[in-house]
Amino acid sequence: MVSEQTIKSDTISNITGKEKELTGKDRPVAGGPTAQAQKHSNKPVTSNVISDITQGEKKITGQDDPVPGGPTAFAQSVASFKTNPVPDHSGRLDSHTISEITSVEKELTGQDEPVRGGPTAKAQSHAGEPINSQNLHDITEGEKKITGGERVKGGPTATAQSELGKSRS
Incomplete structure (x- = not known):
């Protein structure tokens, strides 16, 4: 599934804010969710992008599950804001x-x-x-x-x- 939404600077800024809430640090962590989002700058928000951000979040939390309201959840909220409400039925956890x-x-x-x-x-x-x-x-x-x-x-x-x-x- 490809979303009409893209990873823009405001999206990356919000993900950075969510990451800072988790780490308590002023700067993003190398390989963390912000870094993962930046790799996909100006690209569509796809399930692969969400997966990369999830992996970055796992790196900073050490937990298998993303944090409610954290970077992954924010990225998913961007992805789920679609102008076309008819989903592709991909058979994936998109x-x-x-x-x-x-x-x-x-x-x-x-x-x-x-x-x-x-x-x-x-x-x-x-x-x-x-x-x-x-x-x-x-x-x-x-x-x-x-x-x-x-x-x-x-x-x-x-x-x-x-x-x-x-x-x-």
């Missing part, structure tokens, strides 16, 4: 699919931000990857974290599975 998972998670939790280690975080850790049994398992584990151990009909895992099904039709 920004559209992750945005759908986030919406379902918010409905389940009643919170504005995704839960750390929840389904959105698990999906973000696989950003850009084809939907497969391993990342569906991870999303399910995140879903169980927010539901008390149960999968929910129409929940985050079902949302990812639905996207996979649409990509095959």
Whole structure:
């Protein structure tokens, strides 16, 4: 999926701000989310760009899951702001699919931000990857974290599975 949005200076500036919130440092970290975003300056925000920013975020946090409201989440919000609302059904954990998972998670939790280690975080850790049994398992584990151990009909895992099904039709 290719978004109409591009990595512009204001986007990089916002990602830098989010990175500074995480590190407490005045300057971006080499190989961190800002550096990853800068590599894609003036290019479309794609799932590969999101994946690179996620890897940069992992470098500074040491965590597998992106931080809610952090650099990856901001980049995804840019990517999900599309002028064409009809998504490509790529069968991947792209920004559209992750945005759908986030919406379902918010409905389940009643919170504005995704839960750390929840389904959105698990999906973000696989950003850009084809939907497969391993990342569906991870999303399910995140879903169980927010539901008390149960999968929910129409929940985050079902949302990812639905996207996979649409990509095959």
